[in-house]
Amino acid sequence: AQTVTQSQPEMSVQEAETVTLSCTYDTSENNYYLFWYKQPPSRQMILVIRQEAYKQQNATENRFSVNFQKAAKSFSLKISDSQLGDTAMYFCAFIGSSNYKLTFGKGTLLTVNP
Amino acid sequence: DADVTQTPRNRITKTGKRIMLECSQTKGHDRMYWYRQDPGLGLRLIYYSFDVKDINKGEISDGYSVSRQAQAKFSLSLESAIPNQTALYFCATSDLPRGGPQETQYFGPGTRLLVL
Numbered sequence: 001a002q003t004v005t006q007s008q009p010e011m012s013v014q015e016a017e018t019v020t021l022s023c024t025y026d027t028s029e030n031n032y033y034l035f036w037y038k039q040p041p042s043r044q045m046i047l048v049i050r051q052e053a054y055k056q057q058n059a060t061e062n063r064f065s066v067n068f069q070k071a072a073k074s075f076s077l078k079i080s081d082s083q084l085g086d087t088a089m090y091f092c093a094f095i096g097s098s099n100y101k102l103t104f105g106k107g108t109l110l111t112v113n114p
Numbered sequence: 115d116a117d118v119t120q121t122p123r124n125r126i127t128k129t130g131k132r133i134m135l136e137c138s139q140t141k142g143h144d145r146m147y148w149y150r151q152d153p154g155l156g157l158r159l160i161y162y163s164f165d166v167k168d169i170n171k172g173e174i175s176d177g178y179s180v181s182r183q184a185q186a187k188f189s190l191s192l193e194s195a196i197p198n199q200t201a202l203y204f205c206a207t208s209d210l211p212r213g214g215p216q217e218t219q220y221f222g223p224g225t226r227l228l229v230l
Contacts, residue, residue: 033217035218043224044223045206047218047220095219100145100164100217104158106154107156
């Protein structure tokens with residue numbers, strides 16, 4: 001069974017600074033996808049970024065980038081130039097090629113301070 | 115207009131009542147899902163459907179039932195609500211991309227349910 005671990009329940013960062021959220025996972029599969037979802041106070045689950053396990057290049061989406069270390073089973077999210085609107089709960093998630101179900105971590109609450 | 119909509123957005127009910135949460139999507143996806151979110155536990159899968167005739171239990175299906183009325187509609191029912199079903203409920207949709215089994219799931223806005 002797959003597991004996803006987010007070891008930082010809460011983090012804070014000053015506006016315009018950079019912050020990195022950690023995620024590790026455990027799987028025996030070789031082909032899978034990893035995701036970061038953002039949940040702001042509005043409760044909406046918003047896809048931030050995704051990474052295909054077979055791609056060595058780290059995914060980037062504007063100010064958001066990942067550091068994917070397949071051997072270490074690590075998938076961290078870096079937010080550059082943090083903005084007040086980045087304040088949210090961030091969830092790391094995994095889906096394997098052999099199943100359909102997203103496995104979520106328990107989330108990291110990020111607060112961006114002015 | 116939102117691609118995945120859920121109704122109601124908020125609901126308060128009493129123990130023993132039957133309630134239905136509805137999900138509609140305009141993304142044209144075949145696959146639909148119901149998740150439950152509890153504080154500190156992330157999201158857990160209740161039921162999923164790969165098409166209108168294919169419905170499957172997830173990891174926490176006890177006390178819930180679903181109906182896939184059409185490709186675009188997937189409803190979740192609590193036959194006899196109990197207080198520990200108080201949670202935030204999400205509907206999600208996905209489609210199989212060409213060339214691979216992996217998929218991205220897109221979520222509705224959520225329904226906050228309180229069972230008294």
